[in-house]
Amino acid sequence: MTFPVVGMVGGGQLARMTHEAGIPLGIKFKLLSDTAQDSAALVVSEVVVGDYRDLDTLRAFARGCDVITFDHEHVPTEHLRALEADGIPVRPGPDALVHAQDKGVMRAKLTEIGAPCPRHRIVKDPADAAAFAHEAGGFPVILKTVRGGYDGKGVWVVRSEADAADPFRAGVPVLAEEKVDFVRELAANIVRSPHGQAVAYPVVESVQVDGVCDTVIAPAPGLDERLAGEAQQLALRIAAELGVVGHLAVELFEVRGADGKPAILVNELAMRPHNSGHWTQDGAITSQFANHVRAVLDLPLGDPRPRATWTVMSNVLGGDYPDMYQAYLHCMARDPQLKIHMYGKDVKPGRKVGHVNTYGDDLADVRERARHAADYLRGTITE
């Protein structure tokens, strides 16, 4: 049989769960991982341990792969172009991926295509940040290094010019954005294949705690139907305009528009399976991971519709209680429908080490079950 080899760069949980979703398709999966103990490296049969920042390593890894895709967005753009020049399909490709790598490029492109964004511009120093704050209606404003941030890292809420020194220390360009007074955060997730087929998942609500995704509710409760459609259309348009292949998460702010009606602004883009799509593993007909694999192989995409009225995902963060396996006994006995997804990572306080999915017809019940399991696994509750 002529089953293709998918090369996955990065050994985190997204690679782990993409591997899991690829097994039923019979495709071969090859992993480039920082260490042999990375989340995905623990479960994949063919692992190359190496540094994705080294072009020779990447090139050697890519030989024998039919396509390269990613667990993260940190591979240097010029390396991706080199792989393409070698004749290896890279999905998403460097021209698309740069928009998820560089927040400055992302904002410029989104503005160009008319996607609604918070007010923003590149600022050159704390005084310039203060000038931006003046333009944007005053402090606080958000400063972000254009590259290298995730889960709240590389992001500062700045309340004064004196407060604005830190973001500039890394020597990376700094993007200033107005601090949006949002109603809640949403995510519009879509998957797009090279020949342009695309599927849109229901728009979800993403509840953040301390800048880290805590809970995702699918679909977003009470979301205006017109706005949900707008968000899906926007995500599909962004994917097409940017030439995205694979899973695209468009993180959104839901705001109250000038006319008093609900509206959306784009917060961030992620071009890979995304935390806001983990609910699809148990809550959608085709998971984001399965569809990401199908997209990068240019196979027809699977049905993205939900299988349950409500699905809730809650992240399991590392806490003070290291033995999460012992906690399975209580969690599984309490809720035989609970879906646990652990990543094989060592527990460190605040680290994402897994997530749980619950689903059903009663949202309050579904939320409570996810909340309980995530808290019990973390060890913040004991019954």
Add this chain to the structure above:
Amino acid sequence: MTFPVVGMVGGGQLARMTHEAGIPLGIKFKLLSDTAQDSAALVVSEVVVGDYRDLDTLRAFARGCDVITFDHEHVPTEHLRALEADGIPVRPGPDALVHAQDKGVMRAKLTEIGAPCPRHRIVKDPADAAAFAHEAGGFPVILKTVRGGYDGKGVWVVRSEADAADPFRAGVPVLAEEKVDFVRELAANIVRSPHGQAVAYPVVESVQVDGVCDTVIAPAPGLDERLAGEAQQLALRIAAELGVVGHLAVELFEVRGADGKPAILVNELAMRPHNSGHWTQDGAITSQFANHVRAVLDLPLGDPRPRATWTVMSNVLGGDYPDMYQAYLHCMARDPQLKIHMYGKDVKPGRKVGHVNTYGDDLADVRERARHAADYLRGTITE
């Protein structure tokens, strides 16, 4: 974290799919495989290539495993006892497993506990088989070697004494059974854990073609509710009486009883995930593979109830058309809800190389979709 290591003996598709189901639980999975190209060996990170019939190999493999379980029932009973004596939990244990290894032992035990069986006895030669046929109402009768058979191998339909020589050539005891005039074949699948918790899946209909499972329909259409309950109770009782741990498939004949009412007879037992339970991957809240893992680890079991009105599984057999990957394009485009499960095996005519699952509310539609995909992948239809 103190996550356990599950040692799986045998590298077939059942091991492959059990590994897939174990990934979300964060457990470690170690495989003893005949070759590095076996179905599961292609996707598991820690593979020992070796012969399960060799005790030293088994013992070395078992060191560092917290529990041993199986992809097949062929490990010699005395080896399993040796592992237990070494202090390694073996699940299912040898005292249970012998009933799935030896059809003579199985029939004796089932008769002892009052489980309904076809008429049967051990026969010593063709003349004795003819005598049994006379007792059982005449030829044809079924002869089976008590060990080593599967998928119709080791089973003969014998129409005369002259016809009965073959089964005796292997030098293995031969069991004679009446040829049951059944209405259809059913399977009652349950999972049981060491501390005695058990869950029962809906009773399914299993459609065999040439002695090989072709299609499974969950639940069995039009099955008498009383009989379905009886079948589940019977499977639970067999598991308890035999001390089964893990997944138990009780293959059943549905017959018309002497009183004209539908009744059941036990055909075969399998103590491992089973082809008649593959539908649970996409059709049940908890799959047979996930529950098998939970059972062998003595974790609380997951909800076995169906997620759809109907789920249909059809096996994909190897045909004349070797490039099943190319066939994905048509199958996936035609049915975005189709679930393909391929095993990574080379295509050989008649070999089980994968299966498909479909689900929905309209049984005729669900069956047609599974049938079409299985036939298209095999290459017996081209549109």
